[in-house]
Amino acid sequence: MPSALHYTLTISNWRAHQFTVALHIPEHKDSSLTLTLPSWIPGSYMVRDFAKSIIRLSATLSTSHIENSSDENSDSVPVTKLDKQTWRVETDGKPCTVNYTVYANDLSIRSAFMNDQYAFINGTSAFLRVSGFEQSACKLDIELDDSDPSTANWTAYTSMPIRSESTSSKRWHYAEKNYDELIDHPIYVGIADTHSFDVDGITFTLLFSGNNNIDYPRIARDLTPICKHHLDLFGAPQPINNYLFMTLLADNGFGGLEHKHSTALLYPRFDLPQIGEGENKTDSYITFLSLCSHEFFHTWHVKRIKPEVMVKPDLSQETYTNQLWIYEGFTSFYDDVTLARAGVIEPQKYLDIVAQNVSRLLQNAGRFKQSAAESSFDAWTKFYKQDASATNNIVSYYTKGGIIALGLDLLLRKRSNNQVTLDNLMQLLWKHYGVDECGTPDNVIQSLCSSHFGIDVSDYLDRVVYGTDDVELAALVSDMGVNYNTRTRVSADDKGGFSQLPSIKNQLGATLKAASFGLTVVQVFEGLAAMKAGILLNDVIIALDGHIVTAQKLQRLLDNPQTSTVDITLIRDGRLLTLPLEITRARQEMAYFEITDEEKLNKWLGK
Structure with missing residues (x-):
């Protein structure tokens, strides 16, 4: 096996959003080397072409064995770019060092970003893959530019194993067993708040960018039973000894990306509990806990x-699977139900969250056109590259997959006289496919249920996974002591769940946002009044029946019309138009659940 690769990552110029990498490649048998950078990152199924951020790349041969790009005895060698993400370096088999600069200005959890407080870097954006060295050990040094006093207080954080203790406050040393493991550890270098807590002998570390007034002990207390639930579900021995929740804070933004020993999160800083605010859990804080639950389950x-x-x-191109409904869908079920099982939220709050997910589906005409399996397969384009028509044409394998998982749990209980649950299925998946990471076939759910439980669920999966049927929740949830109902929305901001507010009477069938004058159309839903009237995306609605409108006034006029058809006035591409709009009764597309038997519900939750 070839000797280790050695990467040196230097935070060189955060003002220009740039870091540099020096990659030392030892002696090798081939006369040339092929270098590639991934085009996508595992867990986020869209080609992102990370190589577009490489500004310059060069290579030198070294006549010494010193792993240093500034070796005085080095000579430049030809580098040929073969395609958007691949380079060939002519080395004649000799040791060489490849130097390149990367632009990092994508504030997300999928790529790389730098500002005056920190640098955040994913390995897929930073580390070139060397052909023939895929299974070689990888060393990594991270260093700060000695000449930049603004980074004097920065520190490096990653879940990657430490190779040796740092002898400098500006250098850190890590190692991984191969390239795939190297790129699975996001890196944070900068100013941060950290807080650690232990669960079953595993150390969890919370990292938040910058210095903040956030109540970290409270977050740790709330996450402790959530982490405990997942650890208990899959059982010993655990695949981790340490785990890092790495959170980038911003004014806005949301995201999470899983890794084997950590997760990278993006979240609004003021949606988290501040010191001294008390114990009330806001919806935004509950969403954060659910996001942590989701990524840790991964x-x-x-x-x-x-x-x-x-x-x-193959990280150079799309890798297709129709199984994402199993992976993101099941995880979407467990992320929320775990909060209720652990007592972090009340059962009714959990039911309201499920109702909001169901409500999103009920508004989505695309669920009749695309199955959950098809949504999984088409994630690369239709899900990750959504446009304003998405709600009419596609379904989310996250959202429907979560409802499918809930229905499957209830179905397994019903057909086994409460002897089998989805938890048992998850444990089988772990035992047969996770421990050895051997990979699941497309029919894994049907196969495990049949062979281990003697339960045939193919009829259910044919309808709701491979077909476009809705999960028959009304018939299933009664077994958990709950009634399923639908209602009309109470406002444009209604997300679903139980509400005592008065419902709207009539429905436009479009999503609007305030413009400098009037309301801009950002979505138009199939089968409702707006589409029938010919209202289009980006139209600006300014009046209804001659009355200038705001969002609130528009709904009031729709609910109290004088005739069955009204005139709606709008601006389209600089033209003033008036269209006839048919008054249409609001649909019952908001779901809610009522608890009918608390004892049954608590038993289902395992409380």
Whole structure:
């Protein structure tokens, strides 16, 4: 096996959003080397072409064995770019160092970003893959530019194993066993707040960018039973000893991306509990806890239990699977139900969250056109590259997958006289496919249920996974002591769940946002009044029946019309138009659940 690769990552110029990498490659048998940078990052199924951020790349031969790009005895060698993400370096088999600069200005959890407080870097954006060295050990040094006093207080954080203790406050040393493991550890270098807590002998570290007034002990207390639930579900021995929740704080933004020993999160800073605010859990804070629950669940379910094609995916191009409804869908079920099981939220609050998910589906005409399996397969384009028509044409494998998982749990209980649950299925997935990371076939759910439980669920999956039927929640949730109902929305901001506010009477069938004058149309829903009237995306609605409108006034006029058809006035591409709008009764597309038997519900939750 070839000797280790050695990467040196230097935070060189945050003002220009740039870092540099020096990659030392030892002696090798081939006369040339092929270098590639991934085009996508595992867990986020869209080609992002990370190589577009490489500004310059060069290579030198070294006549010494010193792993240093500034070796005085080095000579430049030819580098040929073969395609958008691939380079060939002519080395004649000799040791060489490849130097390149990367632009980092994508504030997300999928790429790389730098500002005056920190640098955040994913390995897929930073580390070139060397052909023939894929299974070689990888060393990594991270260093700060000695000449920049603004980074004097910065520190490096990552879940990557430490190779040796740092002898400098500006240098850190890590190592991984191969390239795939190297790129699975996001890196944070900068100013941060950290707080650690232990669960079952595993150390969890919370990291938040910058210095903040956030109540970290409270977050740790709330996350402790959530982490405990996931650890208990999959059982010993655990695949981790340490885990890092790495959160980038911003004014706006939301996201999470799983890794084997950490997760990278993006979240609004003031949606988190501040010191001295008390114990009330806002909806935004509950969403953060659910996001943490979701990404930590992926430690088993996605990072180790995974589709066959994702065991060794080709990161240079799309890798297709129709199983994402199993992976993101099941995880979407567990992220919220765990909060209720752990007592972090009340059962009714959990039911309201489920109702909001169901409500999103009920508004989505695309669920009749695309199955959850098809949504999984088409994630690369239709899900990750949504436009304003998405709600009419596609379905989310996250949202529907979560409802499918809830229905499957209830179905397994019903057909086994409460002897089998979705938890049992998850444990089988871990035992047979996760421990050895051997990859699941497309029919894994049907196969495990049949062979281990003697339960045939193919009829259910044919309807709701491979077909476009809705999950029959009304018939299933009664077994957990709950009634399922639908209602009309109470306002444009209505997300679903139980509400005592008065419902709207009539429905426009479009999503609007305030403009400098009037209301801009950002979505038009199939089968409702707006589309029938010919209202289009980006139209600006200014009046109804001659009355200038705001969002509130528009709804009031719709609910109290004088005739069955009204005139709606709008601006389209600089033209003033008036269209006839048929008054249409509001649909019952908001779901809510009522608890009918608390004892049954608590038993279902395992409380």
